Amino acid sequence: MLDLDDAATLWLTLQLACTVTVLLLALGTPLAWWLARTRSRLRHAVGAVVALPLVLPPTVLGFYLLIAFGPNGWLGQLTQALGLGLLPFTFAGLVLASSVYSLPFVVQPLQNAFEAIGERPLEAAATLRAGPWDRFWSVAVPLARPGFLSAAVLGFAHTIGEFGIVLMIGGNLPGKTRTLAVQIYDHVEALEYAQAHWLAGGMVVFSFLVLLALYSCYPQAVRGRS
Amino acid sequence: MTPALKARFRIERGDFSVDVDLDLPGRGISALFGRSGSGKTTCLRAIAGLERARGGYVALGDEVWQDDAAGVFVPVHRRALGYVFQEASLFAHLSVRGNLAFGMTRVPRDQRRFELGPVAELLGIDALLDRRPDRLSGGERQRVAIARALLASPRLLLMDEPLAALDHRRKQEILPYLERMHDELAIPIVYVSHAPDEVARLADHLVLLDAGRVAASGPLTETLARADLPPAFADDAGVVWDTVLAGQEPDALSRLAFAGGVLYVGRRDAPIGTRLRCRIHARDVSLALERPPASSIVNLLPALVTAAVDTDTPGHVLVQLRVGPSPLLARITARSRRELSIAPGKQVWVQIKGVALLS
Numbered sequence: 001m002l003d004l005d006d007a008a009t010l011w012l013t014l015q016l017a018c019t020v021t022v023l024l025l026a027l028g029t030p031l032a033w034w035l036a037r038t039r040s041r042l043r044h045a046v047g048a049v050v051a052l053p054l055v056l057p058p059t060v061l062g063f064y065l066l067i068a069f070g071p072n073g074w075l076g077q078l079t080q081a082l083g084l085g086l087l088p089f090t091f092a093g094l095v096l097a098s099s100v101y102s103l104p105f106v107v108q109p110l111q112n113a114f115e116a117i118g119e120r121p122l123e124a125a126a127t128l129r130a131g132p133w134d135r136f137w138s139v140a141v142p143l144a145r146p147g148f149l150s151a152a153v154l155g156f157a158h159t160i161g162e163f164g165i166v167l168m169i170g171g172n173l174p175g176k177t178r179t180l181a182v183q184i185y186d187h188v189e190a191l192e193y194a195q196a197h198w199l200a201g202g203m204v205v206f207s208f209l210v211l212l213a214l215y216s217c218y219p220q221a222v223r224g225r226s
Numbered sequence: 227m228t229p230a231l232k233a234r235f236r237i238e239r240g241d242f243s244v245d246v247d248l249d250l251p252g253r254g255i256s257a258l259f260g261r262s263g264s265g266k267t268t269c270l271r272a273i274a275g276l277e278r279a280r281g282g283y284v285a286l287g288d289e290v291w292q293d294d295a296a297g298v299f300v301p302v303h304r305r306a307l308g309y310v311f312q313e314a315s316l317f318a319h320l321s322v323r324g325n326l327a328f329g330m331t332r333v334p335r336d337q338r339r340f341e342l343g344p345v346a347e348l349l350g351i352d353a354l355l356d357r358r359p360d361r362l363s364g365g366e367r368q369r370v371a372i373a374r375a376l377l378a379s380p381r382l383l384l385m386d387e388p389l390a391a392l393d394h395r396r397k398q399e400i401l402p403y404l405e406r407m408h409d410e411l412a413i414p415i416v417y418v419s420h421a422p423d424e425v426a427r428l429a430d431h432l433v434l435l436d437a438g439r440v441a442a443s444g445p446l447t448e449t450l451a452r453a454d455l456p457p458a459f460a461d462d463a464g465v466v467w468d469t470v471l472a473g474q475e476p477d478a479l480s481r482l483a484f485a486g487g488v489l490y491v492g493r494r495d496a497p498i499g500t501r502l503r504c505r506i507h508a509r510d511v512s513l514a515l516e517r518p519p520a521s522s523i524v525n526l527l528p529a530l531v532t533a534a535v536d537t538d539t540p541g542h543v544l545v546q547l548r549v550g551p552s553p554l555l556a557r558i559t560a561r562s563r564r565e566l567s568i569a570p571g572k573q574v575w576v577q578i579k580g581v582a583l584l585s
Contacts, residue, residue, distance in 0.1 A: 120315045123276055126302040127309035128329030128378050134303075138328075142319040 002198055005174065006183065010199075013180040016091070017159040020098045024106040024155050025148070027099075032110035033136070051108070053101045062168030065097050069169070089171040094179075097169040098159045105154040113147020114140060153214050157207055231256075231382060231414060233273050235282030235292075237265075244268045244438040252287065254430035255408055255415045257446075259422070265438040266418040270384050273416065274309050275302040286382050308375030310385040314367035316359035322370050323355040329378025339379040348410065349373045349403050365396035369403060376411070383415045389424060397424075404428055405585060426450070426466045426505045427584040451553030453535045453546040463544055463555050464507035466584070471500040479524070486550025490524045491581050503584040508544060510580040511556035515566055517575050525578035529554060534568050536560070543568075547576060 002010070035047055053061060068075040069087040076086055087093030117140060125135040141148070163181040170177030172186070180199060187196035231250040237243065244265035250256040258266045271277035273284055275291060278299070284292040286307075291300045308329075316325050326342060346352045349369040359367060368388055375383060388404075389397045401424070408415070408428060419425050425432065425446075432449040434441040436456045442449050451465045469482035469489060480494040482502060494502065517526060529547040537544050543563050545556045554576060558568070568574070 120311065120313075121317060123302075124309070124311065124315045124317070125328070126276070127274060127307060128374065129303050129332035130328070131301075131303050134332075139317060143317075145319070 008175045009178050009183040017156045019095050020159045021152055021156045023099050028106040032107045036111045036114035051104050054104050058164030062165040094170045094177050097165050101165050102155045102158045105158045106151040109147045109150040113144035117143045231286050233284045235272050235279035237279045246440050251431050252414050255417050255428050256431040257425040257429035258418045258433050259425050260435035264435040266435055267386055270386050270418050306381040308380030308383040310371050310375050310388045312387045312390050314371035322357050325374050326377050333379045340376050345373050345376050364392050365399045385417045387418050453533050453544045465554055466505050469502050486552040487527050505582045508555035508557040512577045514575045523577040527576050529576045531572045
């Protein structure tokens with residue numbers, strides 16, 4: 001069965017995944033909107049940067065983030081100047097690193113959903129007296145709802161399952177930065193297969209149920225087009 | 227007050243350019259008519275502000291929407307216009323009622339010019355209010371889109387080929403509603419179409435667009451009767467007359483009165499006094515120097531030749547005439563013109579073989 005340690009890890013992992021999902025929806029929505037609608041030449045470069053975490057090994061990202069977050073890195077100097085201390089081996093550091101890593105899983109479904117809406121509903125809304133903000137909230141967001149759902153689920157699930165970058169940025173501090181994936185690894189290392197089974201099996205069931213719900217409620221969200 | 231619409235702009239896109247200076251009446255339906263690619267939709271989008279034309283000027287009455295010389299460009303959502311797209315473009319996430327309310331609720335209550343009830347009734351969509359857009363037929367969707375545009379209290383209604391995406395039956399289903407709008411609403415409508423029948427049936431004012439330029443512009447009857455139009459229009463030349471049902475004949479004919487005389491058509495069951503619009507194709511009109519003593523053609527009228535011009539079809543000429551004040555076109559051969567000495571000022575008799583009732 002799950003012991004207290006496992007429960008604390010589970011709780012921490014949920015906190016991390018929720019924070020990252022909210023943060024990424026807040027930052028990823030304007031970014032996806034811009035990518036979907038801009039004609040700027042920068043869009044290809046920005047799109048490629050957003051997609052980088054899909055192809056890079058987590059250790060590469062973790063390595064560079066560790067350097068940036070460190071005492072001599074530009075982010076580390078910034079956080080120190082702001083009196084926030086250093087980010088590596090803290091929950092905040094974990095949130096930032098996971099956000100970078102899960103970014104494409106949130107931005108891409110949103111971008112696809114915004115692109116699928118097309119210009120016409122927004123033009124129609126403009127001729128019906130809706131200003132730019134109004135059009136975004138009352139037309140674009142509701143029409144992109146499957147995209148938002150898909151982005152939230154993928155961002156959340158992907159953060160829960162992340163291993164490499166968590167290990168590099170978070171270390172493995174119980175109750176502080178030890179997440180589910182790392183805990184499973186520890187159990188297996190210690191030959192505690194029963195506990196590993198509970199956590200790993202739980203992850204499989206959880207992921208399956210989430211995807212099942214997504215596929216059956218919004219088949220179009222998974223295909224990325226409505 | 228019926229403010230006139232002025233629109234002047236130039237748009238260039240590669241080898242396609244639109245360069246127009248429109249001055250449209252502030253009432254009734256003005257049709258922008260032309261082949262596809264003639265720039266009709268671009269004009270409409272530029273009037274709405276959906277397309278940003280450089281050096282443009284757009285004003286409805288004293289309300290200036292765009293004046294690049296003075297640095298004025300009112301964004302689309304601040305212009306009191308309604309726009310009906312070729313595809314209905316209803317909001318898929320809202321019910322019919324939600325779609326109708328979208329524009330209406332964004333207009334302050336004291337500035338609203340239409341109520342939901344009467345507009346829904348006008349367009350025959352009362353029974354559809356709680357449906358989702360994807361549960362509507364093409365014709366129903368387009369009627370909802372028109373109602374939605376009206377409920378935003380526009381001072382100008384722009385319609386971009388609202389019937390083009392519909393099959394013949396759906397078109398026939400919507401046309402009467404458009405005629406009702408024309409009769410009952412006091413807002414000017416700019417109607418883009420490439421279908422001569424729609425234009426002949428609905429329009430009061432006609433703008434012919436050809437390759438991004440205005441080929442002709444004026445009252446429908448006068449403009450259609452011009453003999454000097456580009457070949458694209460001359461092929462299907464014909465005039466439109468507004469008539470009034472004057473009486474029923476015992477032999478299953480109806481008598482129509484028009485400015486200049488009387489026309490007989492197949493019996494039309496409608497109250498005396500009903501306004502009927504009819505179209506007479508130039509190819510259905512033939513000329514004679516004297517009143518034919520015996521003819522199977524019932525519509526024989528005296529007319530005055532005002533012009534005769536060559537057409538693109540070799541050996542054929544287009545003759546412009548007046549029957550009283552009403553203009554008429556006849557398509558005859560060059561040989562007939564020679565043999566009958568058809569020239570401006572000549573008195574002739576016209577025989578009209580076919581009259582198409584449009585409403």
